[in-house]
Amino acid sequence: MLSNQLLHKAVQDMKRISGLECAVWDKKGVCLVMTSEKMPAWEEKAVSFGESGEEERVEEEICLFLIRDEEDPVYILGMEGGSHEAVTAGRFGASQIANLLFAYKEKMDKNRFIQNLILDNMLVVDVYNQAKKMKIPVEQRRVVFLIESKNEGETLILETMRGLYATGMKDFVTAVDERHVILVKALENTDDYQTLNRIAHEIVDTLNMEAMVGVRVAYGTIVEELKDVSRSYKEADLALQVGRVFYVEKNILAYDELGIGRLIHQLPPSLCEMFLKEVFENGPEEKFEEEELTTVYTFFDNNLNISETARQLYVHRNTLVYRLEKIQKKTGLDVRVFDDALTFKIAMMVADHMKDINEKN
Numbered sequence: 001m002l003s004n005q006l007l008h009k010a011v012q013d014m015k016r017i018s019g020l021e022c023a024v025w026d027k028k029g030v031c032l033v034m035t036s037e038k039m040p041a042w043e044e045k046a047v048s049f050g051e052s053g054e055e056e057r058v059e060e061e062i063c064l065f066l067i068r069d070e071e072d073p074v075y076i077l078g079m080e081g082g083s084h085e086a087v088t089a090g091r092f093g094a095s096q097i098a099n100l101l102f103a104y105k106e107k108m109d110k111n112r113f114i115q116n117l118i119l120d121n122m123l124v125v126d127v128y129n130q131a132k133k134m135k136i137p138v139e140q141r142r143v144v145f146l147i148e149s150k151n152e153g154e155t156l157i158l159e160t161m162r163g164l165y166a167t168g169m170k171d172f173v174t175a176v177d178e179r180h181v182i183l184v185k186a187l188e189n190t191d192d193y194q195t196l197n198r199i200a201h202e203i204v205d206t207l208n209m210e211a212m213v214g215v216r217v218a219y220g221t222i223v224e225e226l227k228d229v230s231r232s233y234k235e236a237d238l239a240l241q242v243g244r245v246f247y248v249e250k251n252i253l254a255y256d257e258l259g260i261g262r263l264i265h266q267l268p269p270s271l272c273e274m275f276l277k278e279v280f281e282n283g284p285e286e287k288f289e290e291e292e293l294t295t296v297y298t299f300f301d302n303n304l305n306i307s308e309t310a311r312q313l314y315v316h317r318n319t320l321v322y323r324l325e326k327i328q329k330k331t332g333l334d335v336r337v338f339d340d341a342l343t344f345k346i347a348m349m350v351a352d353h354m355k356d357i358n359e360k361n
Helices: 004-018 039-052 084-118 124-133 156-165 193-209 226-246 260-265 269-279 290-301 306-313 317-331 338-360
Strands: 022-026 031-034 056-058 062-069 072-080 139-149 172-177 180-186 215-219 223-225 252-254
Touching: 004 022, 004 031, 004 072, 004 084, 022 039, 022 084, 031 039, 039 062, 039 072, 062 084, 072 084, 084 124, 084 172, 084 180, 084 226, 124 226, 139 156, 139 193, 139 226, 156 172, 156 180, 156 193, 193 215, 193 252, 215 226, 223 226, 226 252, 226 260, 226 338, 260 338, 269 338, 290 306, 290 317, 290 338, 306 317
Parallel strands: 215 252
Antiparallel strands: 022 031, 022 072, 056 062, 062 072, 139 180, 139 215, 139 223, 172 180
């Protein structure tokens, strides 16, 4: 079934071209869209026509046309008057709506196909058979981009992405849930991972400017065949999961650039708990003040350079040393030493991983 917005545009185009008032009813005679307030007066005629089984009826006041979706009657189109011009306009209008139904159905079929493909709901033989019917190339370099809204309730992402990428036959855009949109992007032979990074930045910038929404974009690895698209989707989904825990500040997440975050994400909880107990003398529940964490992370960003860290934090060198020594008293780790700094960094990432697991449970 078409949306009322599409039907409204169709009847407005018919009126603009023919100069005649028109309306569309469903097969039970309920008026869906109309161009004039007098059209409801013809509801009885529409109901009678729908029950008659006729394909076309011409009367002095109105001519009616049955519109089918394949064999099933779906809509009734009414054009004002019974003139030759009204009949011709009505036939063209009915044909237009029938074509819209066909195009919409084809689009929805492809949308369901892509959703089933990425979720591994199809056998390989069915993938090839349905792709052939829909004229979707099987051997084509592709990658999956997964777009996540930073705020719930954002509805413009899917519409904007479809306007950008779903205009041809190569790229596909579909929604996973209310916060996640998938772009299956066809690639040229010359496209590499730098190209993917550029596309991801374009998506973030465009959605920020045009749709006014903040998003995080992840992408998987490039696949050569249609059946492997689900693998690229799973990689993009993993990149998002890892990014939410370890790289909150990043808007672009590439599966092949997750670093140590991917390794920690795959560690079992029992091993993580054992590691945290070894590192933190007071157990994994050890609390740090926000000032202490800001200090130590800035220290890490500056490659353990005390002078540069003190300058960026606008504090005296002795103040910085005092804060680092407070962390040493709590943990037994002197983060001014590379080995201890590495242990502290990994331990904090493991703690974030455990926090994420506990929140999910």
